[in-house]
Amino acid sequence: MPVQTIKERNAGKVGVVTIGATQEQGGTRTSVVKIGGESSLPFLHFEGEMPNKPVIAMEVVDRVPEEWNDEVKNAFTGVLDNPVAWAKKCVEGCGADLIFLRLQSADPELGNKSPEDCVKTVKDVLAAVGVPLAVVGCGVDEVDNKIIPAVAEACAGENLLLGFASQENYNTIVAACMVHKHNLIAQTPLDINICKQLNILITEMGLTADKIVLDTNIGGLGYGIEYAYSILERGRLGTLQGDRMLAMPTLGTVGFEAWKAKEANVSIEEFPGWGEQKERGILWEAMTATALLQSGLDLLVMRHPEAVKLVQKNIADLMEPSSV
Amino acid sequence: MEIIGERINGMFKDIREAIKNKDKTAVHEWAIKQTNNGAAWLDISTGAAAEDPMDAMKWLVETVQEVVNTPLAIDTTNYDIMEEALKLCKRPALINSCHADRYKIERVFPMAVKYGAKVIALAMSEESGIPKTADARVALAMELVAAADEFGLPFDDLYIDPLLLPVNVAQDHGVEAMEALRQIKLLSDPPPKTTCGLSNISQKCANRKLLNRTMLVMLMACGLDSAIADAADDDLMEAAATARIIMNKEIYCDSYIDLYKTNKY
Numbered sequence: 001m002p003v004q005t006i007k008e009r010n011a012g013k014v015g016v017v018t019i020g021a022t023q024e025q026g027g028t029r030t031s032v033v034k035i036g037g038e039s040s041l042p043f044l045h046f047e048g049e050m051p052n053k054p055v056i057a058m059e060v061v062d063r064v065p066e067e068w069n070d071e072v073k074n075a076f077t078g079v080l081d082n083p084v085a086w087a088k089k090c091v092e093g094c095g096a097d098l099i100f101l102r103l104q105s106a107d108p109e110l111g112n113k114s115p116e117d118c119v120k121t122v123k124d125v126l127a128a129v130g131v132p133l134a135v136v137g138c139g140v141d142e143v144d145n146k147i148i149p150a151v152a153e154a155c156a157g158e159n160l161l162l163g164f165a166s167q168e169n170y171n172t173i174v175a176a177c178m179v180h181k182h183n184l185i186a187q188t189p190l191d192i193n194i195c196k197q198l199n200i201l202i203t204e205m206g207l208t209a210d211k212i213v214l215d216t217n218i219g220g221l222g223y224g225i226e227y228a229y230s231i232l233e234r235g236r237l238g239t240l241q242g243d244r245m246l247a248m249p250t251l252g253t254v255g256f257e258a259w260k261a262k263e264a265n266v267s268i269e270e271f272p273g274w275g276e277q278k279e280r281g282i283l284w285e286a287m288t289a290t291a292l293l294q295s296g297l298d299l300l301v302m303r304h305p306e307a308v309k310l311v312q313k314n315i316a317d318l319m320e321p322s323s324v
Numbered sequence: 325m326e327i328i329g330e331r332i333n334g335m336f337k338d339i340r341e342a343i344k345n346k347d348k349t350a351v352h353e354w355a356i357k358q359t360n361n362g363a364a365w366l367d368i369s370t371g372a373a374a375e376d377p378m379d380a381m382k383w384l385v386e387t388v389q390e391v392v393n394t395p396l397a398i399d400t401t402n403y404d405i406m407e408e409a410l411k412l413c414k415r416p417a418l419i420n421s422c423h424a425d426r427y428k429i430e431r432v433f434p435m436a437v438k439y440g441a442k443v444i445a446l447a448m449s450e451e452s453g454i455p456k457t458a459d460a461r462v463a464l465a466m467e468l469v470a471a472a473d474e475f476g477l478p479f480d481d482l483y484i485d486p487l488l489l490p491v492n493v494a495q496d497h498g499v500e501a502m503e504a505l506r507q508i509k510l511l512s513d514p515p516p517k518t519t520c521g522l523s524n525i526s527q528k529c530a531n532r533k534l535l536n537r538t539m540l541v542m543l544m545a546c547g548l549d550s551a552i553a554d555a556a557d558d559d560l561m562e563a564a565a566t567a568r569i570i571m572n573k574e575i576y577c578d579s580y581i582d583l584y585k586t587n588k589y
Contacts, residue, residue, distance in 0.1 A: 196577035238575045245583065246575065 007047035010240040013039035014298075015210050016052065017249050019098065019183055020132025021159040028158065030130030033097055035213070035298040036249030041236060042296045043318045053319050054293055055097035056308055057134055057301045058090035059255050062113075062121045063105040068303075069265050071281050072255075075305050083121055084128045091129045094305045095312065098161070100134045101125055106147050107138035115150035122151050126158060134161035134301075136185070145172040152176035161185060161213060167198050174205050185251060187215040190224070192231050192238075192246070199245045212248045213299060220257035220264075221288045228252070232295035252292050255303030258285035286310040293318065325544060325564045326365060326589055328397050328418070329358030329555035330523065332388065334371020334380070343370060343380045348387050354556075355388045362565075362585035363555035365418055366392070368409070369399035381405050385412045394588075397444070397552070403431050410439040418442045420552070421485065424449045424464040433475035442481040444519055447504065454487050458503035461486045462511075465504070469511045479512045483519040483550060490527040491535060498525070498539070505546040515547075522553040537563040544571065561585065 014036040021027025033055050040048025062083045065073070079085040083101065090096040103118045105111030122135055135151055137144030148162055149172060163185030165173045170186075177184045186202055188195040195216050203209055216235065218228035232250060239247040258264055264284035267277050274280060285307035289300050293315065302308050331354045334340045338350040358366055366388060374380040377400070385396060389412075397418035398409045410417055421444040422432040429445075436443045445468040447461040448454050455461045465484045472482045486504035489497045501520070509515045520543060526535035537560045540551060544567045554560060565584035568574045577583065 193576045193578075196575055197579060200577060200579045200583070234575065242587070242589070243575060244587075245577065 005046060008040070008240070010039055010048060012239050012242040012244065012247055013037065013049070014236070014239055014249055015247050017183055017210055017213055019134070019159060019161045021157060025159070026157040028126060029132050031132070032159075033132050038236075038296070040240070042294055043322075045321045050319070052298075054298050054300060054315055056311060056315075057098035057100040057299060058094060058096035058308065059100045059102065059253075059301055059303050060086045060090065060125070061102045061104050062118070063111055065104075069259055069281060071278050072259060072304050084124045087125045087129050090305075091131050094308050096131065096308070098132050098134055098299070099125060099129060100136070100301045102136055102138070103147055103151075104138050106143050107140055108143065110138065115147045118147045119150050119154040122155060126155065132161070133158065134163065134185070136163035141169045145169070148173050149176040152180040152182055155182075156180040159183065163187065164215065165198070165202060167194055167201075170198065170202060171205070174202050174207050177211060178205070178207050183211045183213060185213050185215050186248075188217060190217045190219070190227050190231060192216070192234055195231075195235070196243075196245045199248065203245075209244065209248060213251050214246075214248045215251045215253070218252040218254070218257055218288075218292060218297075220254075220259075220261050221284055221291065222263060223257070223261055225288060225291060229291060229295040232292065232297060236296040249298035250296060251299040251301065252289075252297045253301045254289045254292065255285055255301060255307075258288040258307075259303060282306045282310070286314075290314050325540075325548070325568055326550035327363050327555050327561065327564060328365040328367050328420075328519070328550060328552040329354075329361075329363035329394075330367050330552050331358055331554065331556060332366055332384065333369040333399070334374050335369065336371075340371055340373055343374055343383065346383065348390070351384060351387045352391045355392045355394070358555040359392045359394045360585070361555050361558070362561045362588055363394060364550070364588035365397045366394050367397040367399050367420060367552055377402065378405050378408060381409050382412060385409050389414055403428075403435070406432075407435055407439075410435070410441055413439075413441075416440040416442065418444060418483070420444045421446050424452075424467050429468070429471045429475075433471055433477050436481070437476050442483060442517075443477065444483045444485055446485045446487060447508075448487055454489065454497075456497075456500070458486075458500045458507065461500065461504035462507045465508045465516070466511055469516055472516070473512075479516050480514045482516040484508050484516050485519050485521065488520050488522065488524040488539070490529060491525050491539075492527075492529045502543060502546045505543060505548055509547040517549040518547055519550040519552065520548060522551040533557055533559060536560055540564060541567045544568070 016037040018034050020029040020032035034052045037051040060083050064080045087099045105113045161183045164187040219225045235246045264281040289311045342350040368384050370377045370380040395415040397420045399420040423446050447464040486501045525539045526532040565581045
């Protein structure tokens with residue numbers, strides 16, 4: 001009896017966002033990253049296109065992240081106080097596709113650095129590595145509304161990915177992205193209705209959909225990952241059905257969420273039943289990433305080199321065309 | 325919910341005059357207005373009074389396509405006129421309509437396949453007239469589905485109309501049409517699409533707009549995919565957008581009404 005493969009016919013697809021610009025394109029990057037373009041559910045190569053593989057951005061902070069787990073910090077011994085060297089290590093040592101630079105030291109309570117200093121950090125990292133950059137602020141809206149536009153202006157041509165636009169605070173950063181031709185991260189709090197509405201508000205300002213990446217917010221493994229999973233899946237299904245206001249590639253701060261979990265951090269002495277902390281922590285981050293790849297994440301922001309290595313392998317395997 | 329804008333019809337005085345005088349103004353205005361208000365299709369009918377219906381249809385089709393890209397629903401029972409109009413359509417059109425009579429199916433379905441058009445097919449025949457019960461409507465719908473398979477017309481290019489009658493004179497038909505819609509959706513996989521001439525429900529009734537939009541929402545809950553209706557009626561369009569949201573056909577956002585008017589489904 002012949003078996004016919006059931007293939008979904010989809011009306012819509014995820015838009016493609018290009019991050020970075022080479023010399024010919026007006027920037028200084030040696031590589032650019034394209035994300036999105038899927039016309040099927042994740043990795044279903046037999047019924048649709050997946051022209052761009054999911055990519056990994058590694059997180060670099062412009063101050064020593066004292067609060068990070070020692071296991072993660074040990075992986076970057078000697079470069080933690082130097083974002084330039086740190087970024088180089090991520091690219092050269094770990095094969096990061098992008099650098100995700102957090103300008104935390106602009107926070108009045110974490111260094112209160114000026115927009116000029118922030119611009120200098122970004123410029124230095126740009127000079128040190130050839131991969132595209134994502135740059136986000138410190139999380140204090142009034143500060144970020146000064147530093148991100150300054151970065152956008154100083155780095156015009158580099159086609160950065162800038163964050164974050166939120167429902168409460170999006171005008172300034174959207175305008176900066178439009179004027180200086182950068183991409184934008186639209187961040188919403190695990191709520192697909194707000195996600196869609198924010199995209200409408202941003203595109204109504206005039207920034208086109210192919211310059212927007214969605215951070216729908218994720219939960220780490222064991223701490224709400226299933227909400228993130230179902231929202232990403234719902235967004236992809238909506239996209240495939242033709243909903244253009246959800247049809248942007250997605251980003252998830254995997255490292256940030258995974259390493260918040262107690263299970264990633266506590267020692268075997270404290271919880272003997274959980275096993276060694278080192279591999280547990282690495283797997284906590286890697287598992288968070290692999291689960292969310294199955295729900296359609298396009299850009300994973302990660303921390304630990306070993307977790308990155310595992311997920312790179314996972315992505316390479318998943319990108320192999322299936323036998324069907 | 326695809327609304328097929330009903331307004332470009334020679335039955336209306338301004339369109340009748342426009343055809344007569346070859347004055348494009350009213351046709352252009354209604355094409356743009358219905359499109360901007362969310363019409364997924366524009367119904368094109370010369371009306372019965374046109375002196376040269378072939379010439380009038382061709383003129384209407386070309387005139388509308390001068391100002392909008394909205395696909396057209398060609399509304400005529402004369403299949404020679406239909407074919408000439410299909411040749412002029414820049415985007416695949418909707419044939420409005422075909423009865424469930426075999427000789428009409430044999431003329432219309434191959435024509436639809438040839439021009440990549442979709443077909444509104446009525447669950448009635450010369451013999452049956454408008455059926456009284458849901459069962460009789462569904463029996464004719466099944467013949468249409470079988471014919472689609474026979475002639476290679478994709479099931480979801482077939483828009484079956486269970487037929488609505490005015491609620492004041494044929495009040496018992498409304499629930500039969502609703503039941504028919506539910507059952508039509510079970511006839512094939514993928515199921516055929518469904519449509520109706522919505523404004524029929526309120527012919528010569530009071531509160532026409534209220535009747536129309538209430539019926540639209542009830543029919544949508546039974547599986548209605550499209551309706552020939554007044555796309556310029558804001559309350560109707562908002563009811564359609566809202567019903568889609570409540571039925572979880574579209575992900576909610578605060579601007580869902582505006583979005584419906586842009587997306588047109």
